[in-house]
Amino acid sequence: MTGMKIDWTYKGVSDIALHVDLSDQVAILFSDSGTGKTFLFQMLASYFVIHGIPYEKFDYSSENKELAWFRQSMKKADVVLLDNADLYMTKALFRDLKSCGKQVVISIKHTERLGSFENCGFYTVDYDGKSLRTMRENCGLIV
Secondary structure, three states, X not given: OOOEEEEEEEOOOOOEEEEEXXXXXXXXXXXXXXXXXXXXXXXXXXXXXXXXXXXXXXXXOOOOOOHHHHHHHHOOOOXXXXXXXXXXXXXXXXXXXXXXXXXXXXXXXXXXXXXXXXXXXXXXXXXOOOEEEEEEOOOXXXX
């Protein structure tokens, strides 16, 4: 899977319009805390469940941080979400994610330890209370 485009409205207490356009197989969300990255992952998870899309989500509370465990956990997923990846991302895991052939979305603040960003795109998240969207940034290496 390369890229993901979603225009969908989450119906809840308040309706949230989700506009996700991730043209890269590995999308790196790199904006500051409080900008909507984790909320985006929650909305994406809802979308995937409703539409029957197999996904796997990892975050700081993931039960294991071993590379073999990540590899096994990702096998049946079409989409892999990694929230707060600063807390567990390694170069080896990043290499695996770039070569796994799945849509990968990574929320991370510090990228300097990861190595090559070939075939990756950098994105920011914008949330205004009614709409949640991603925007691809045209930038060089982010550290």
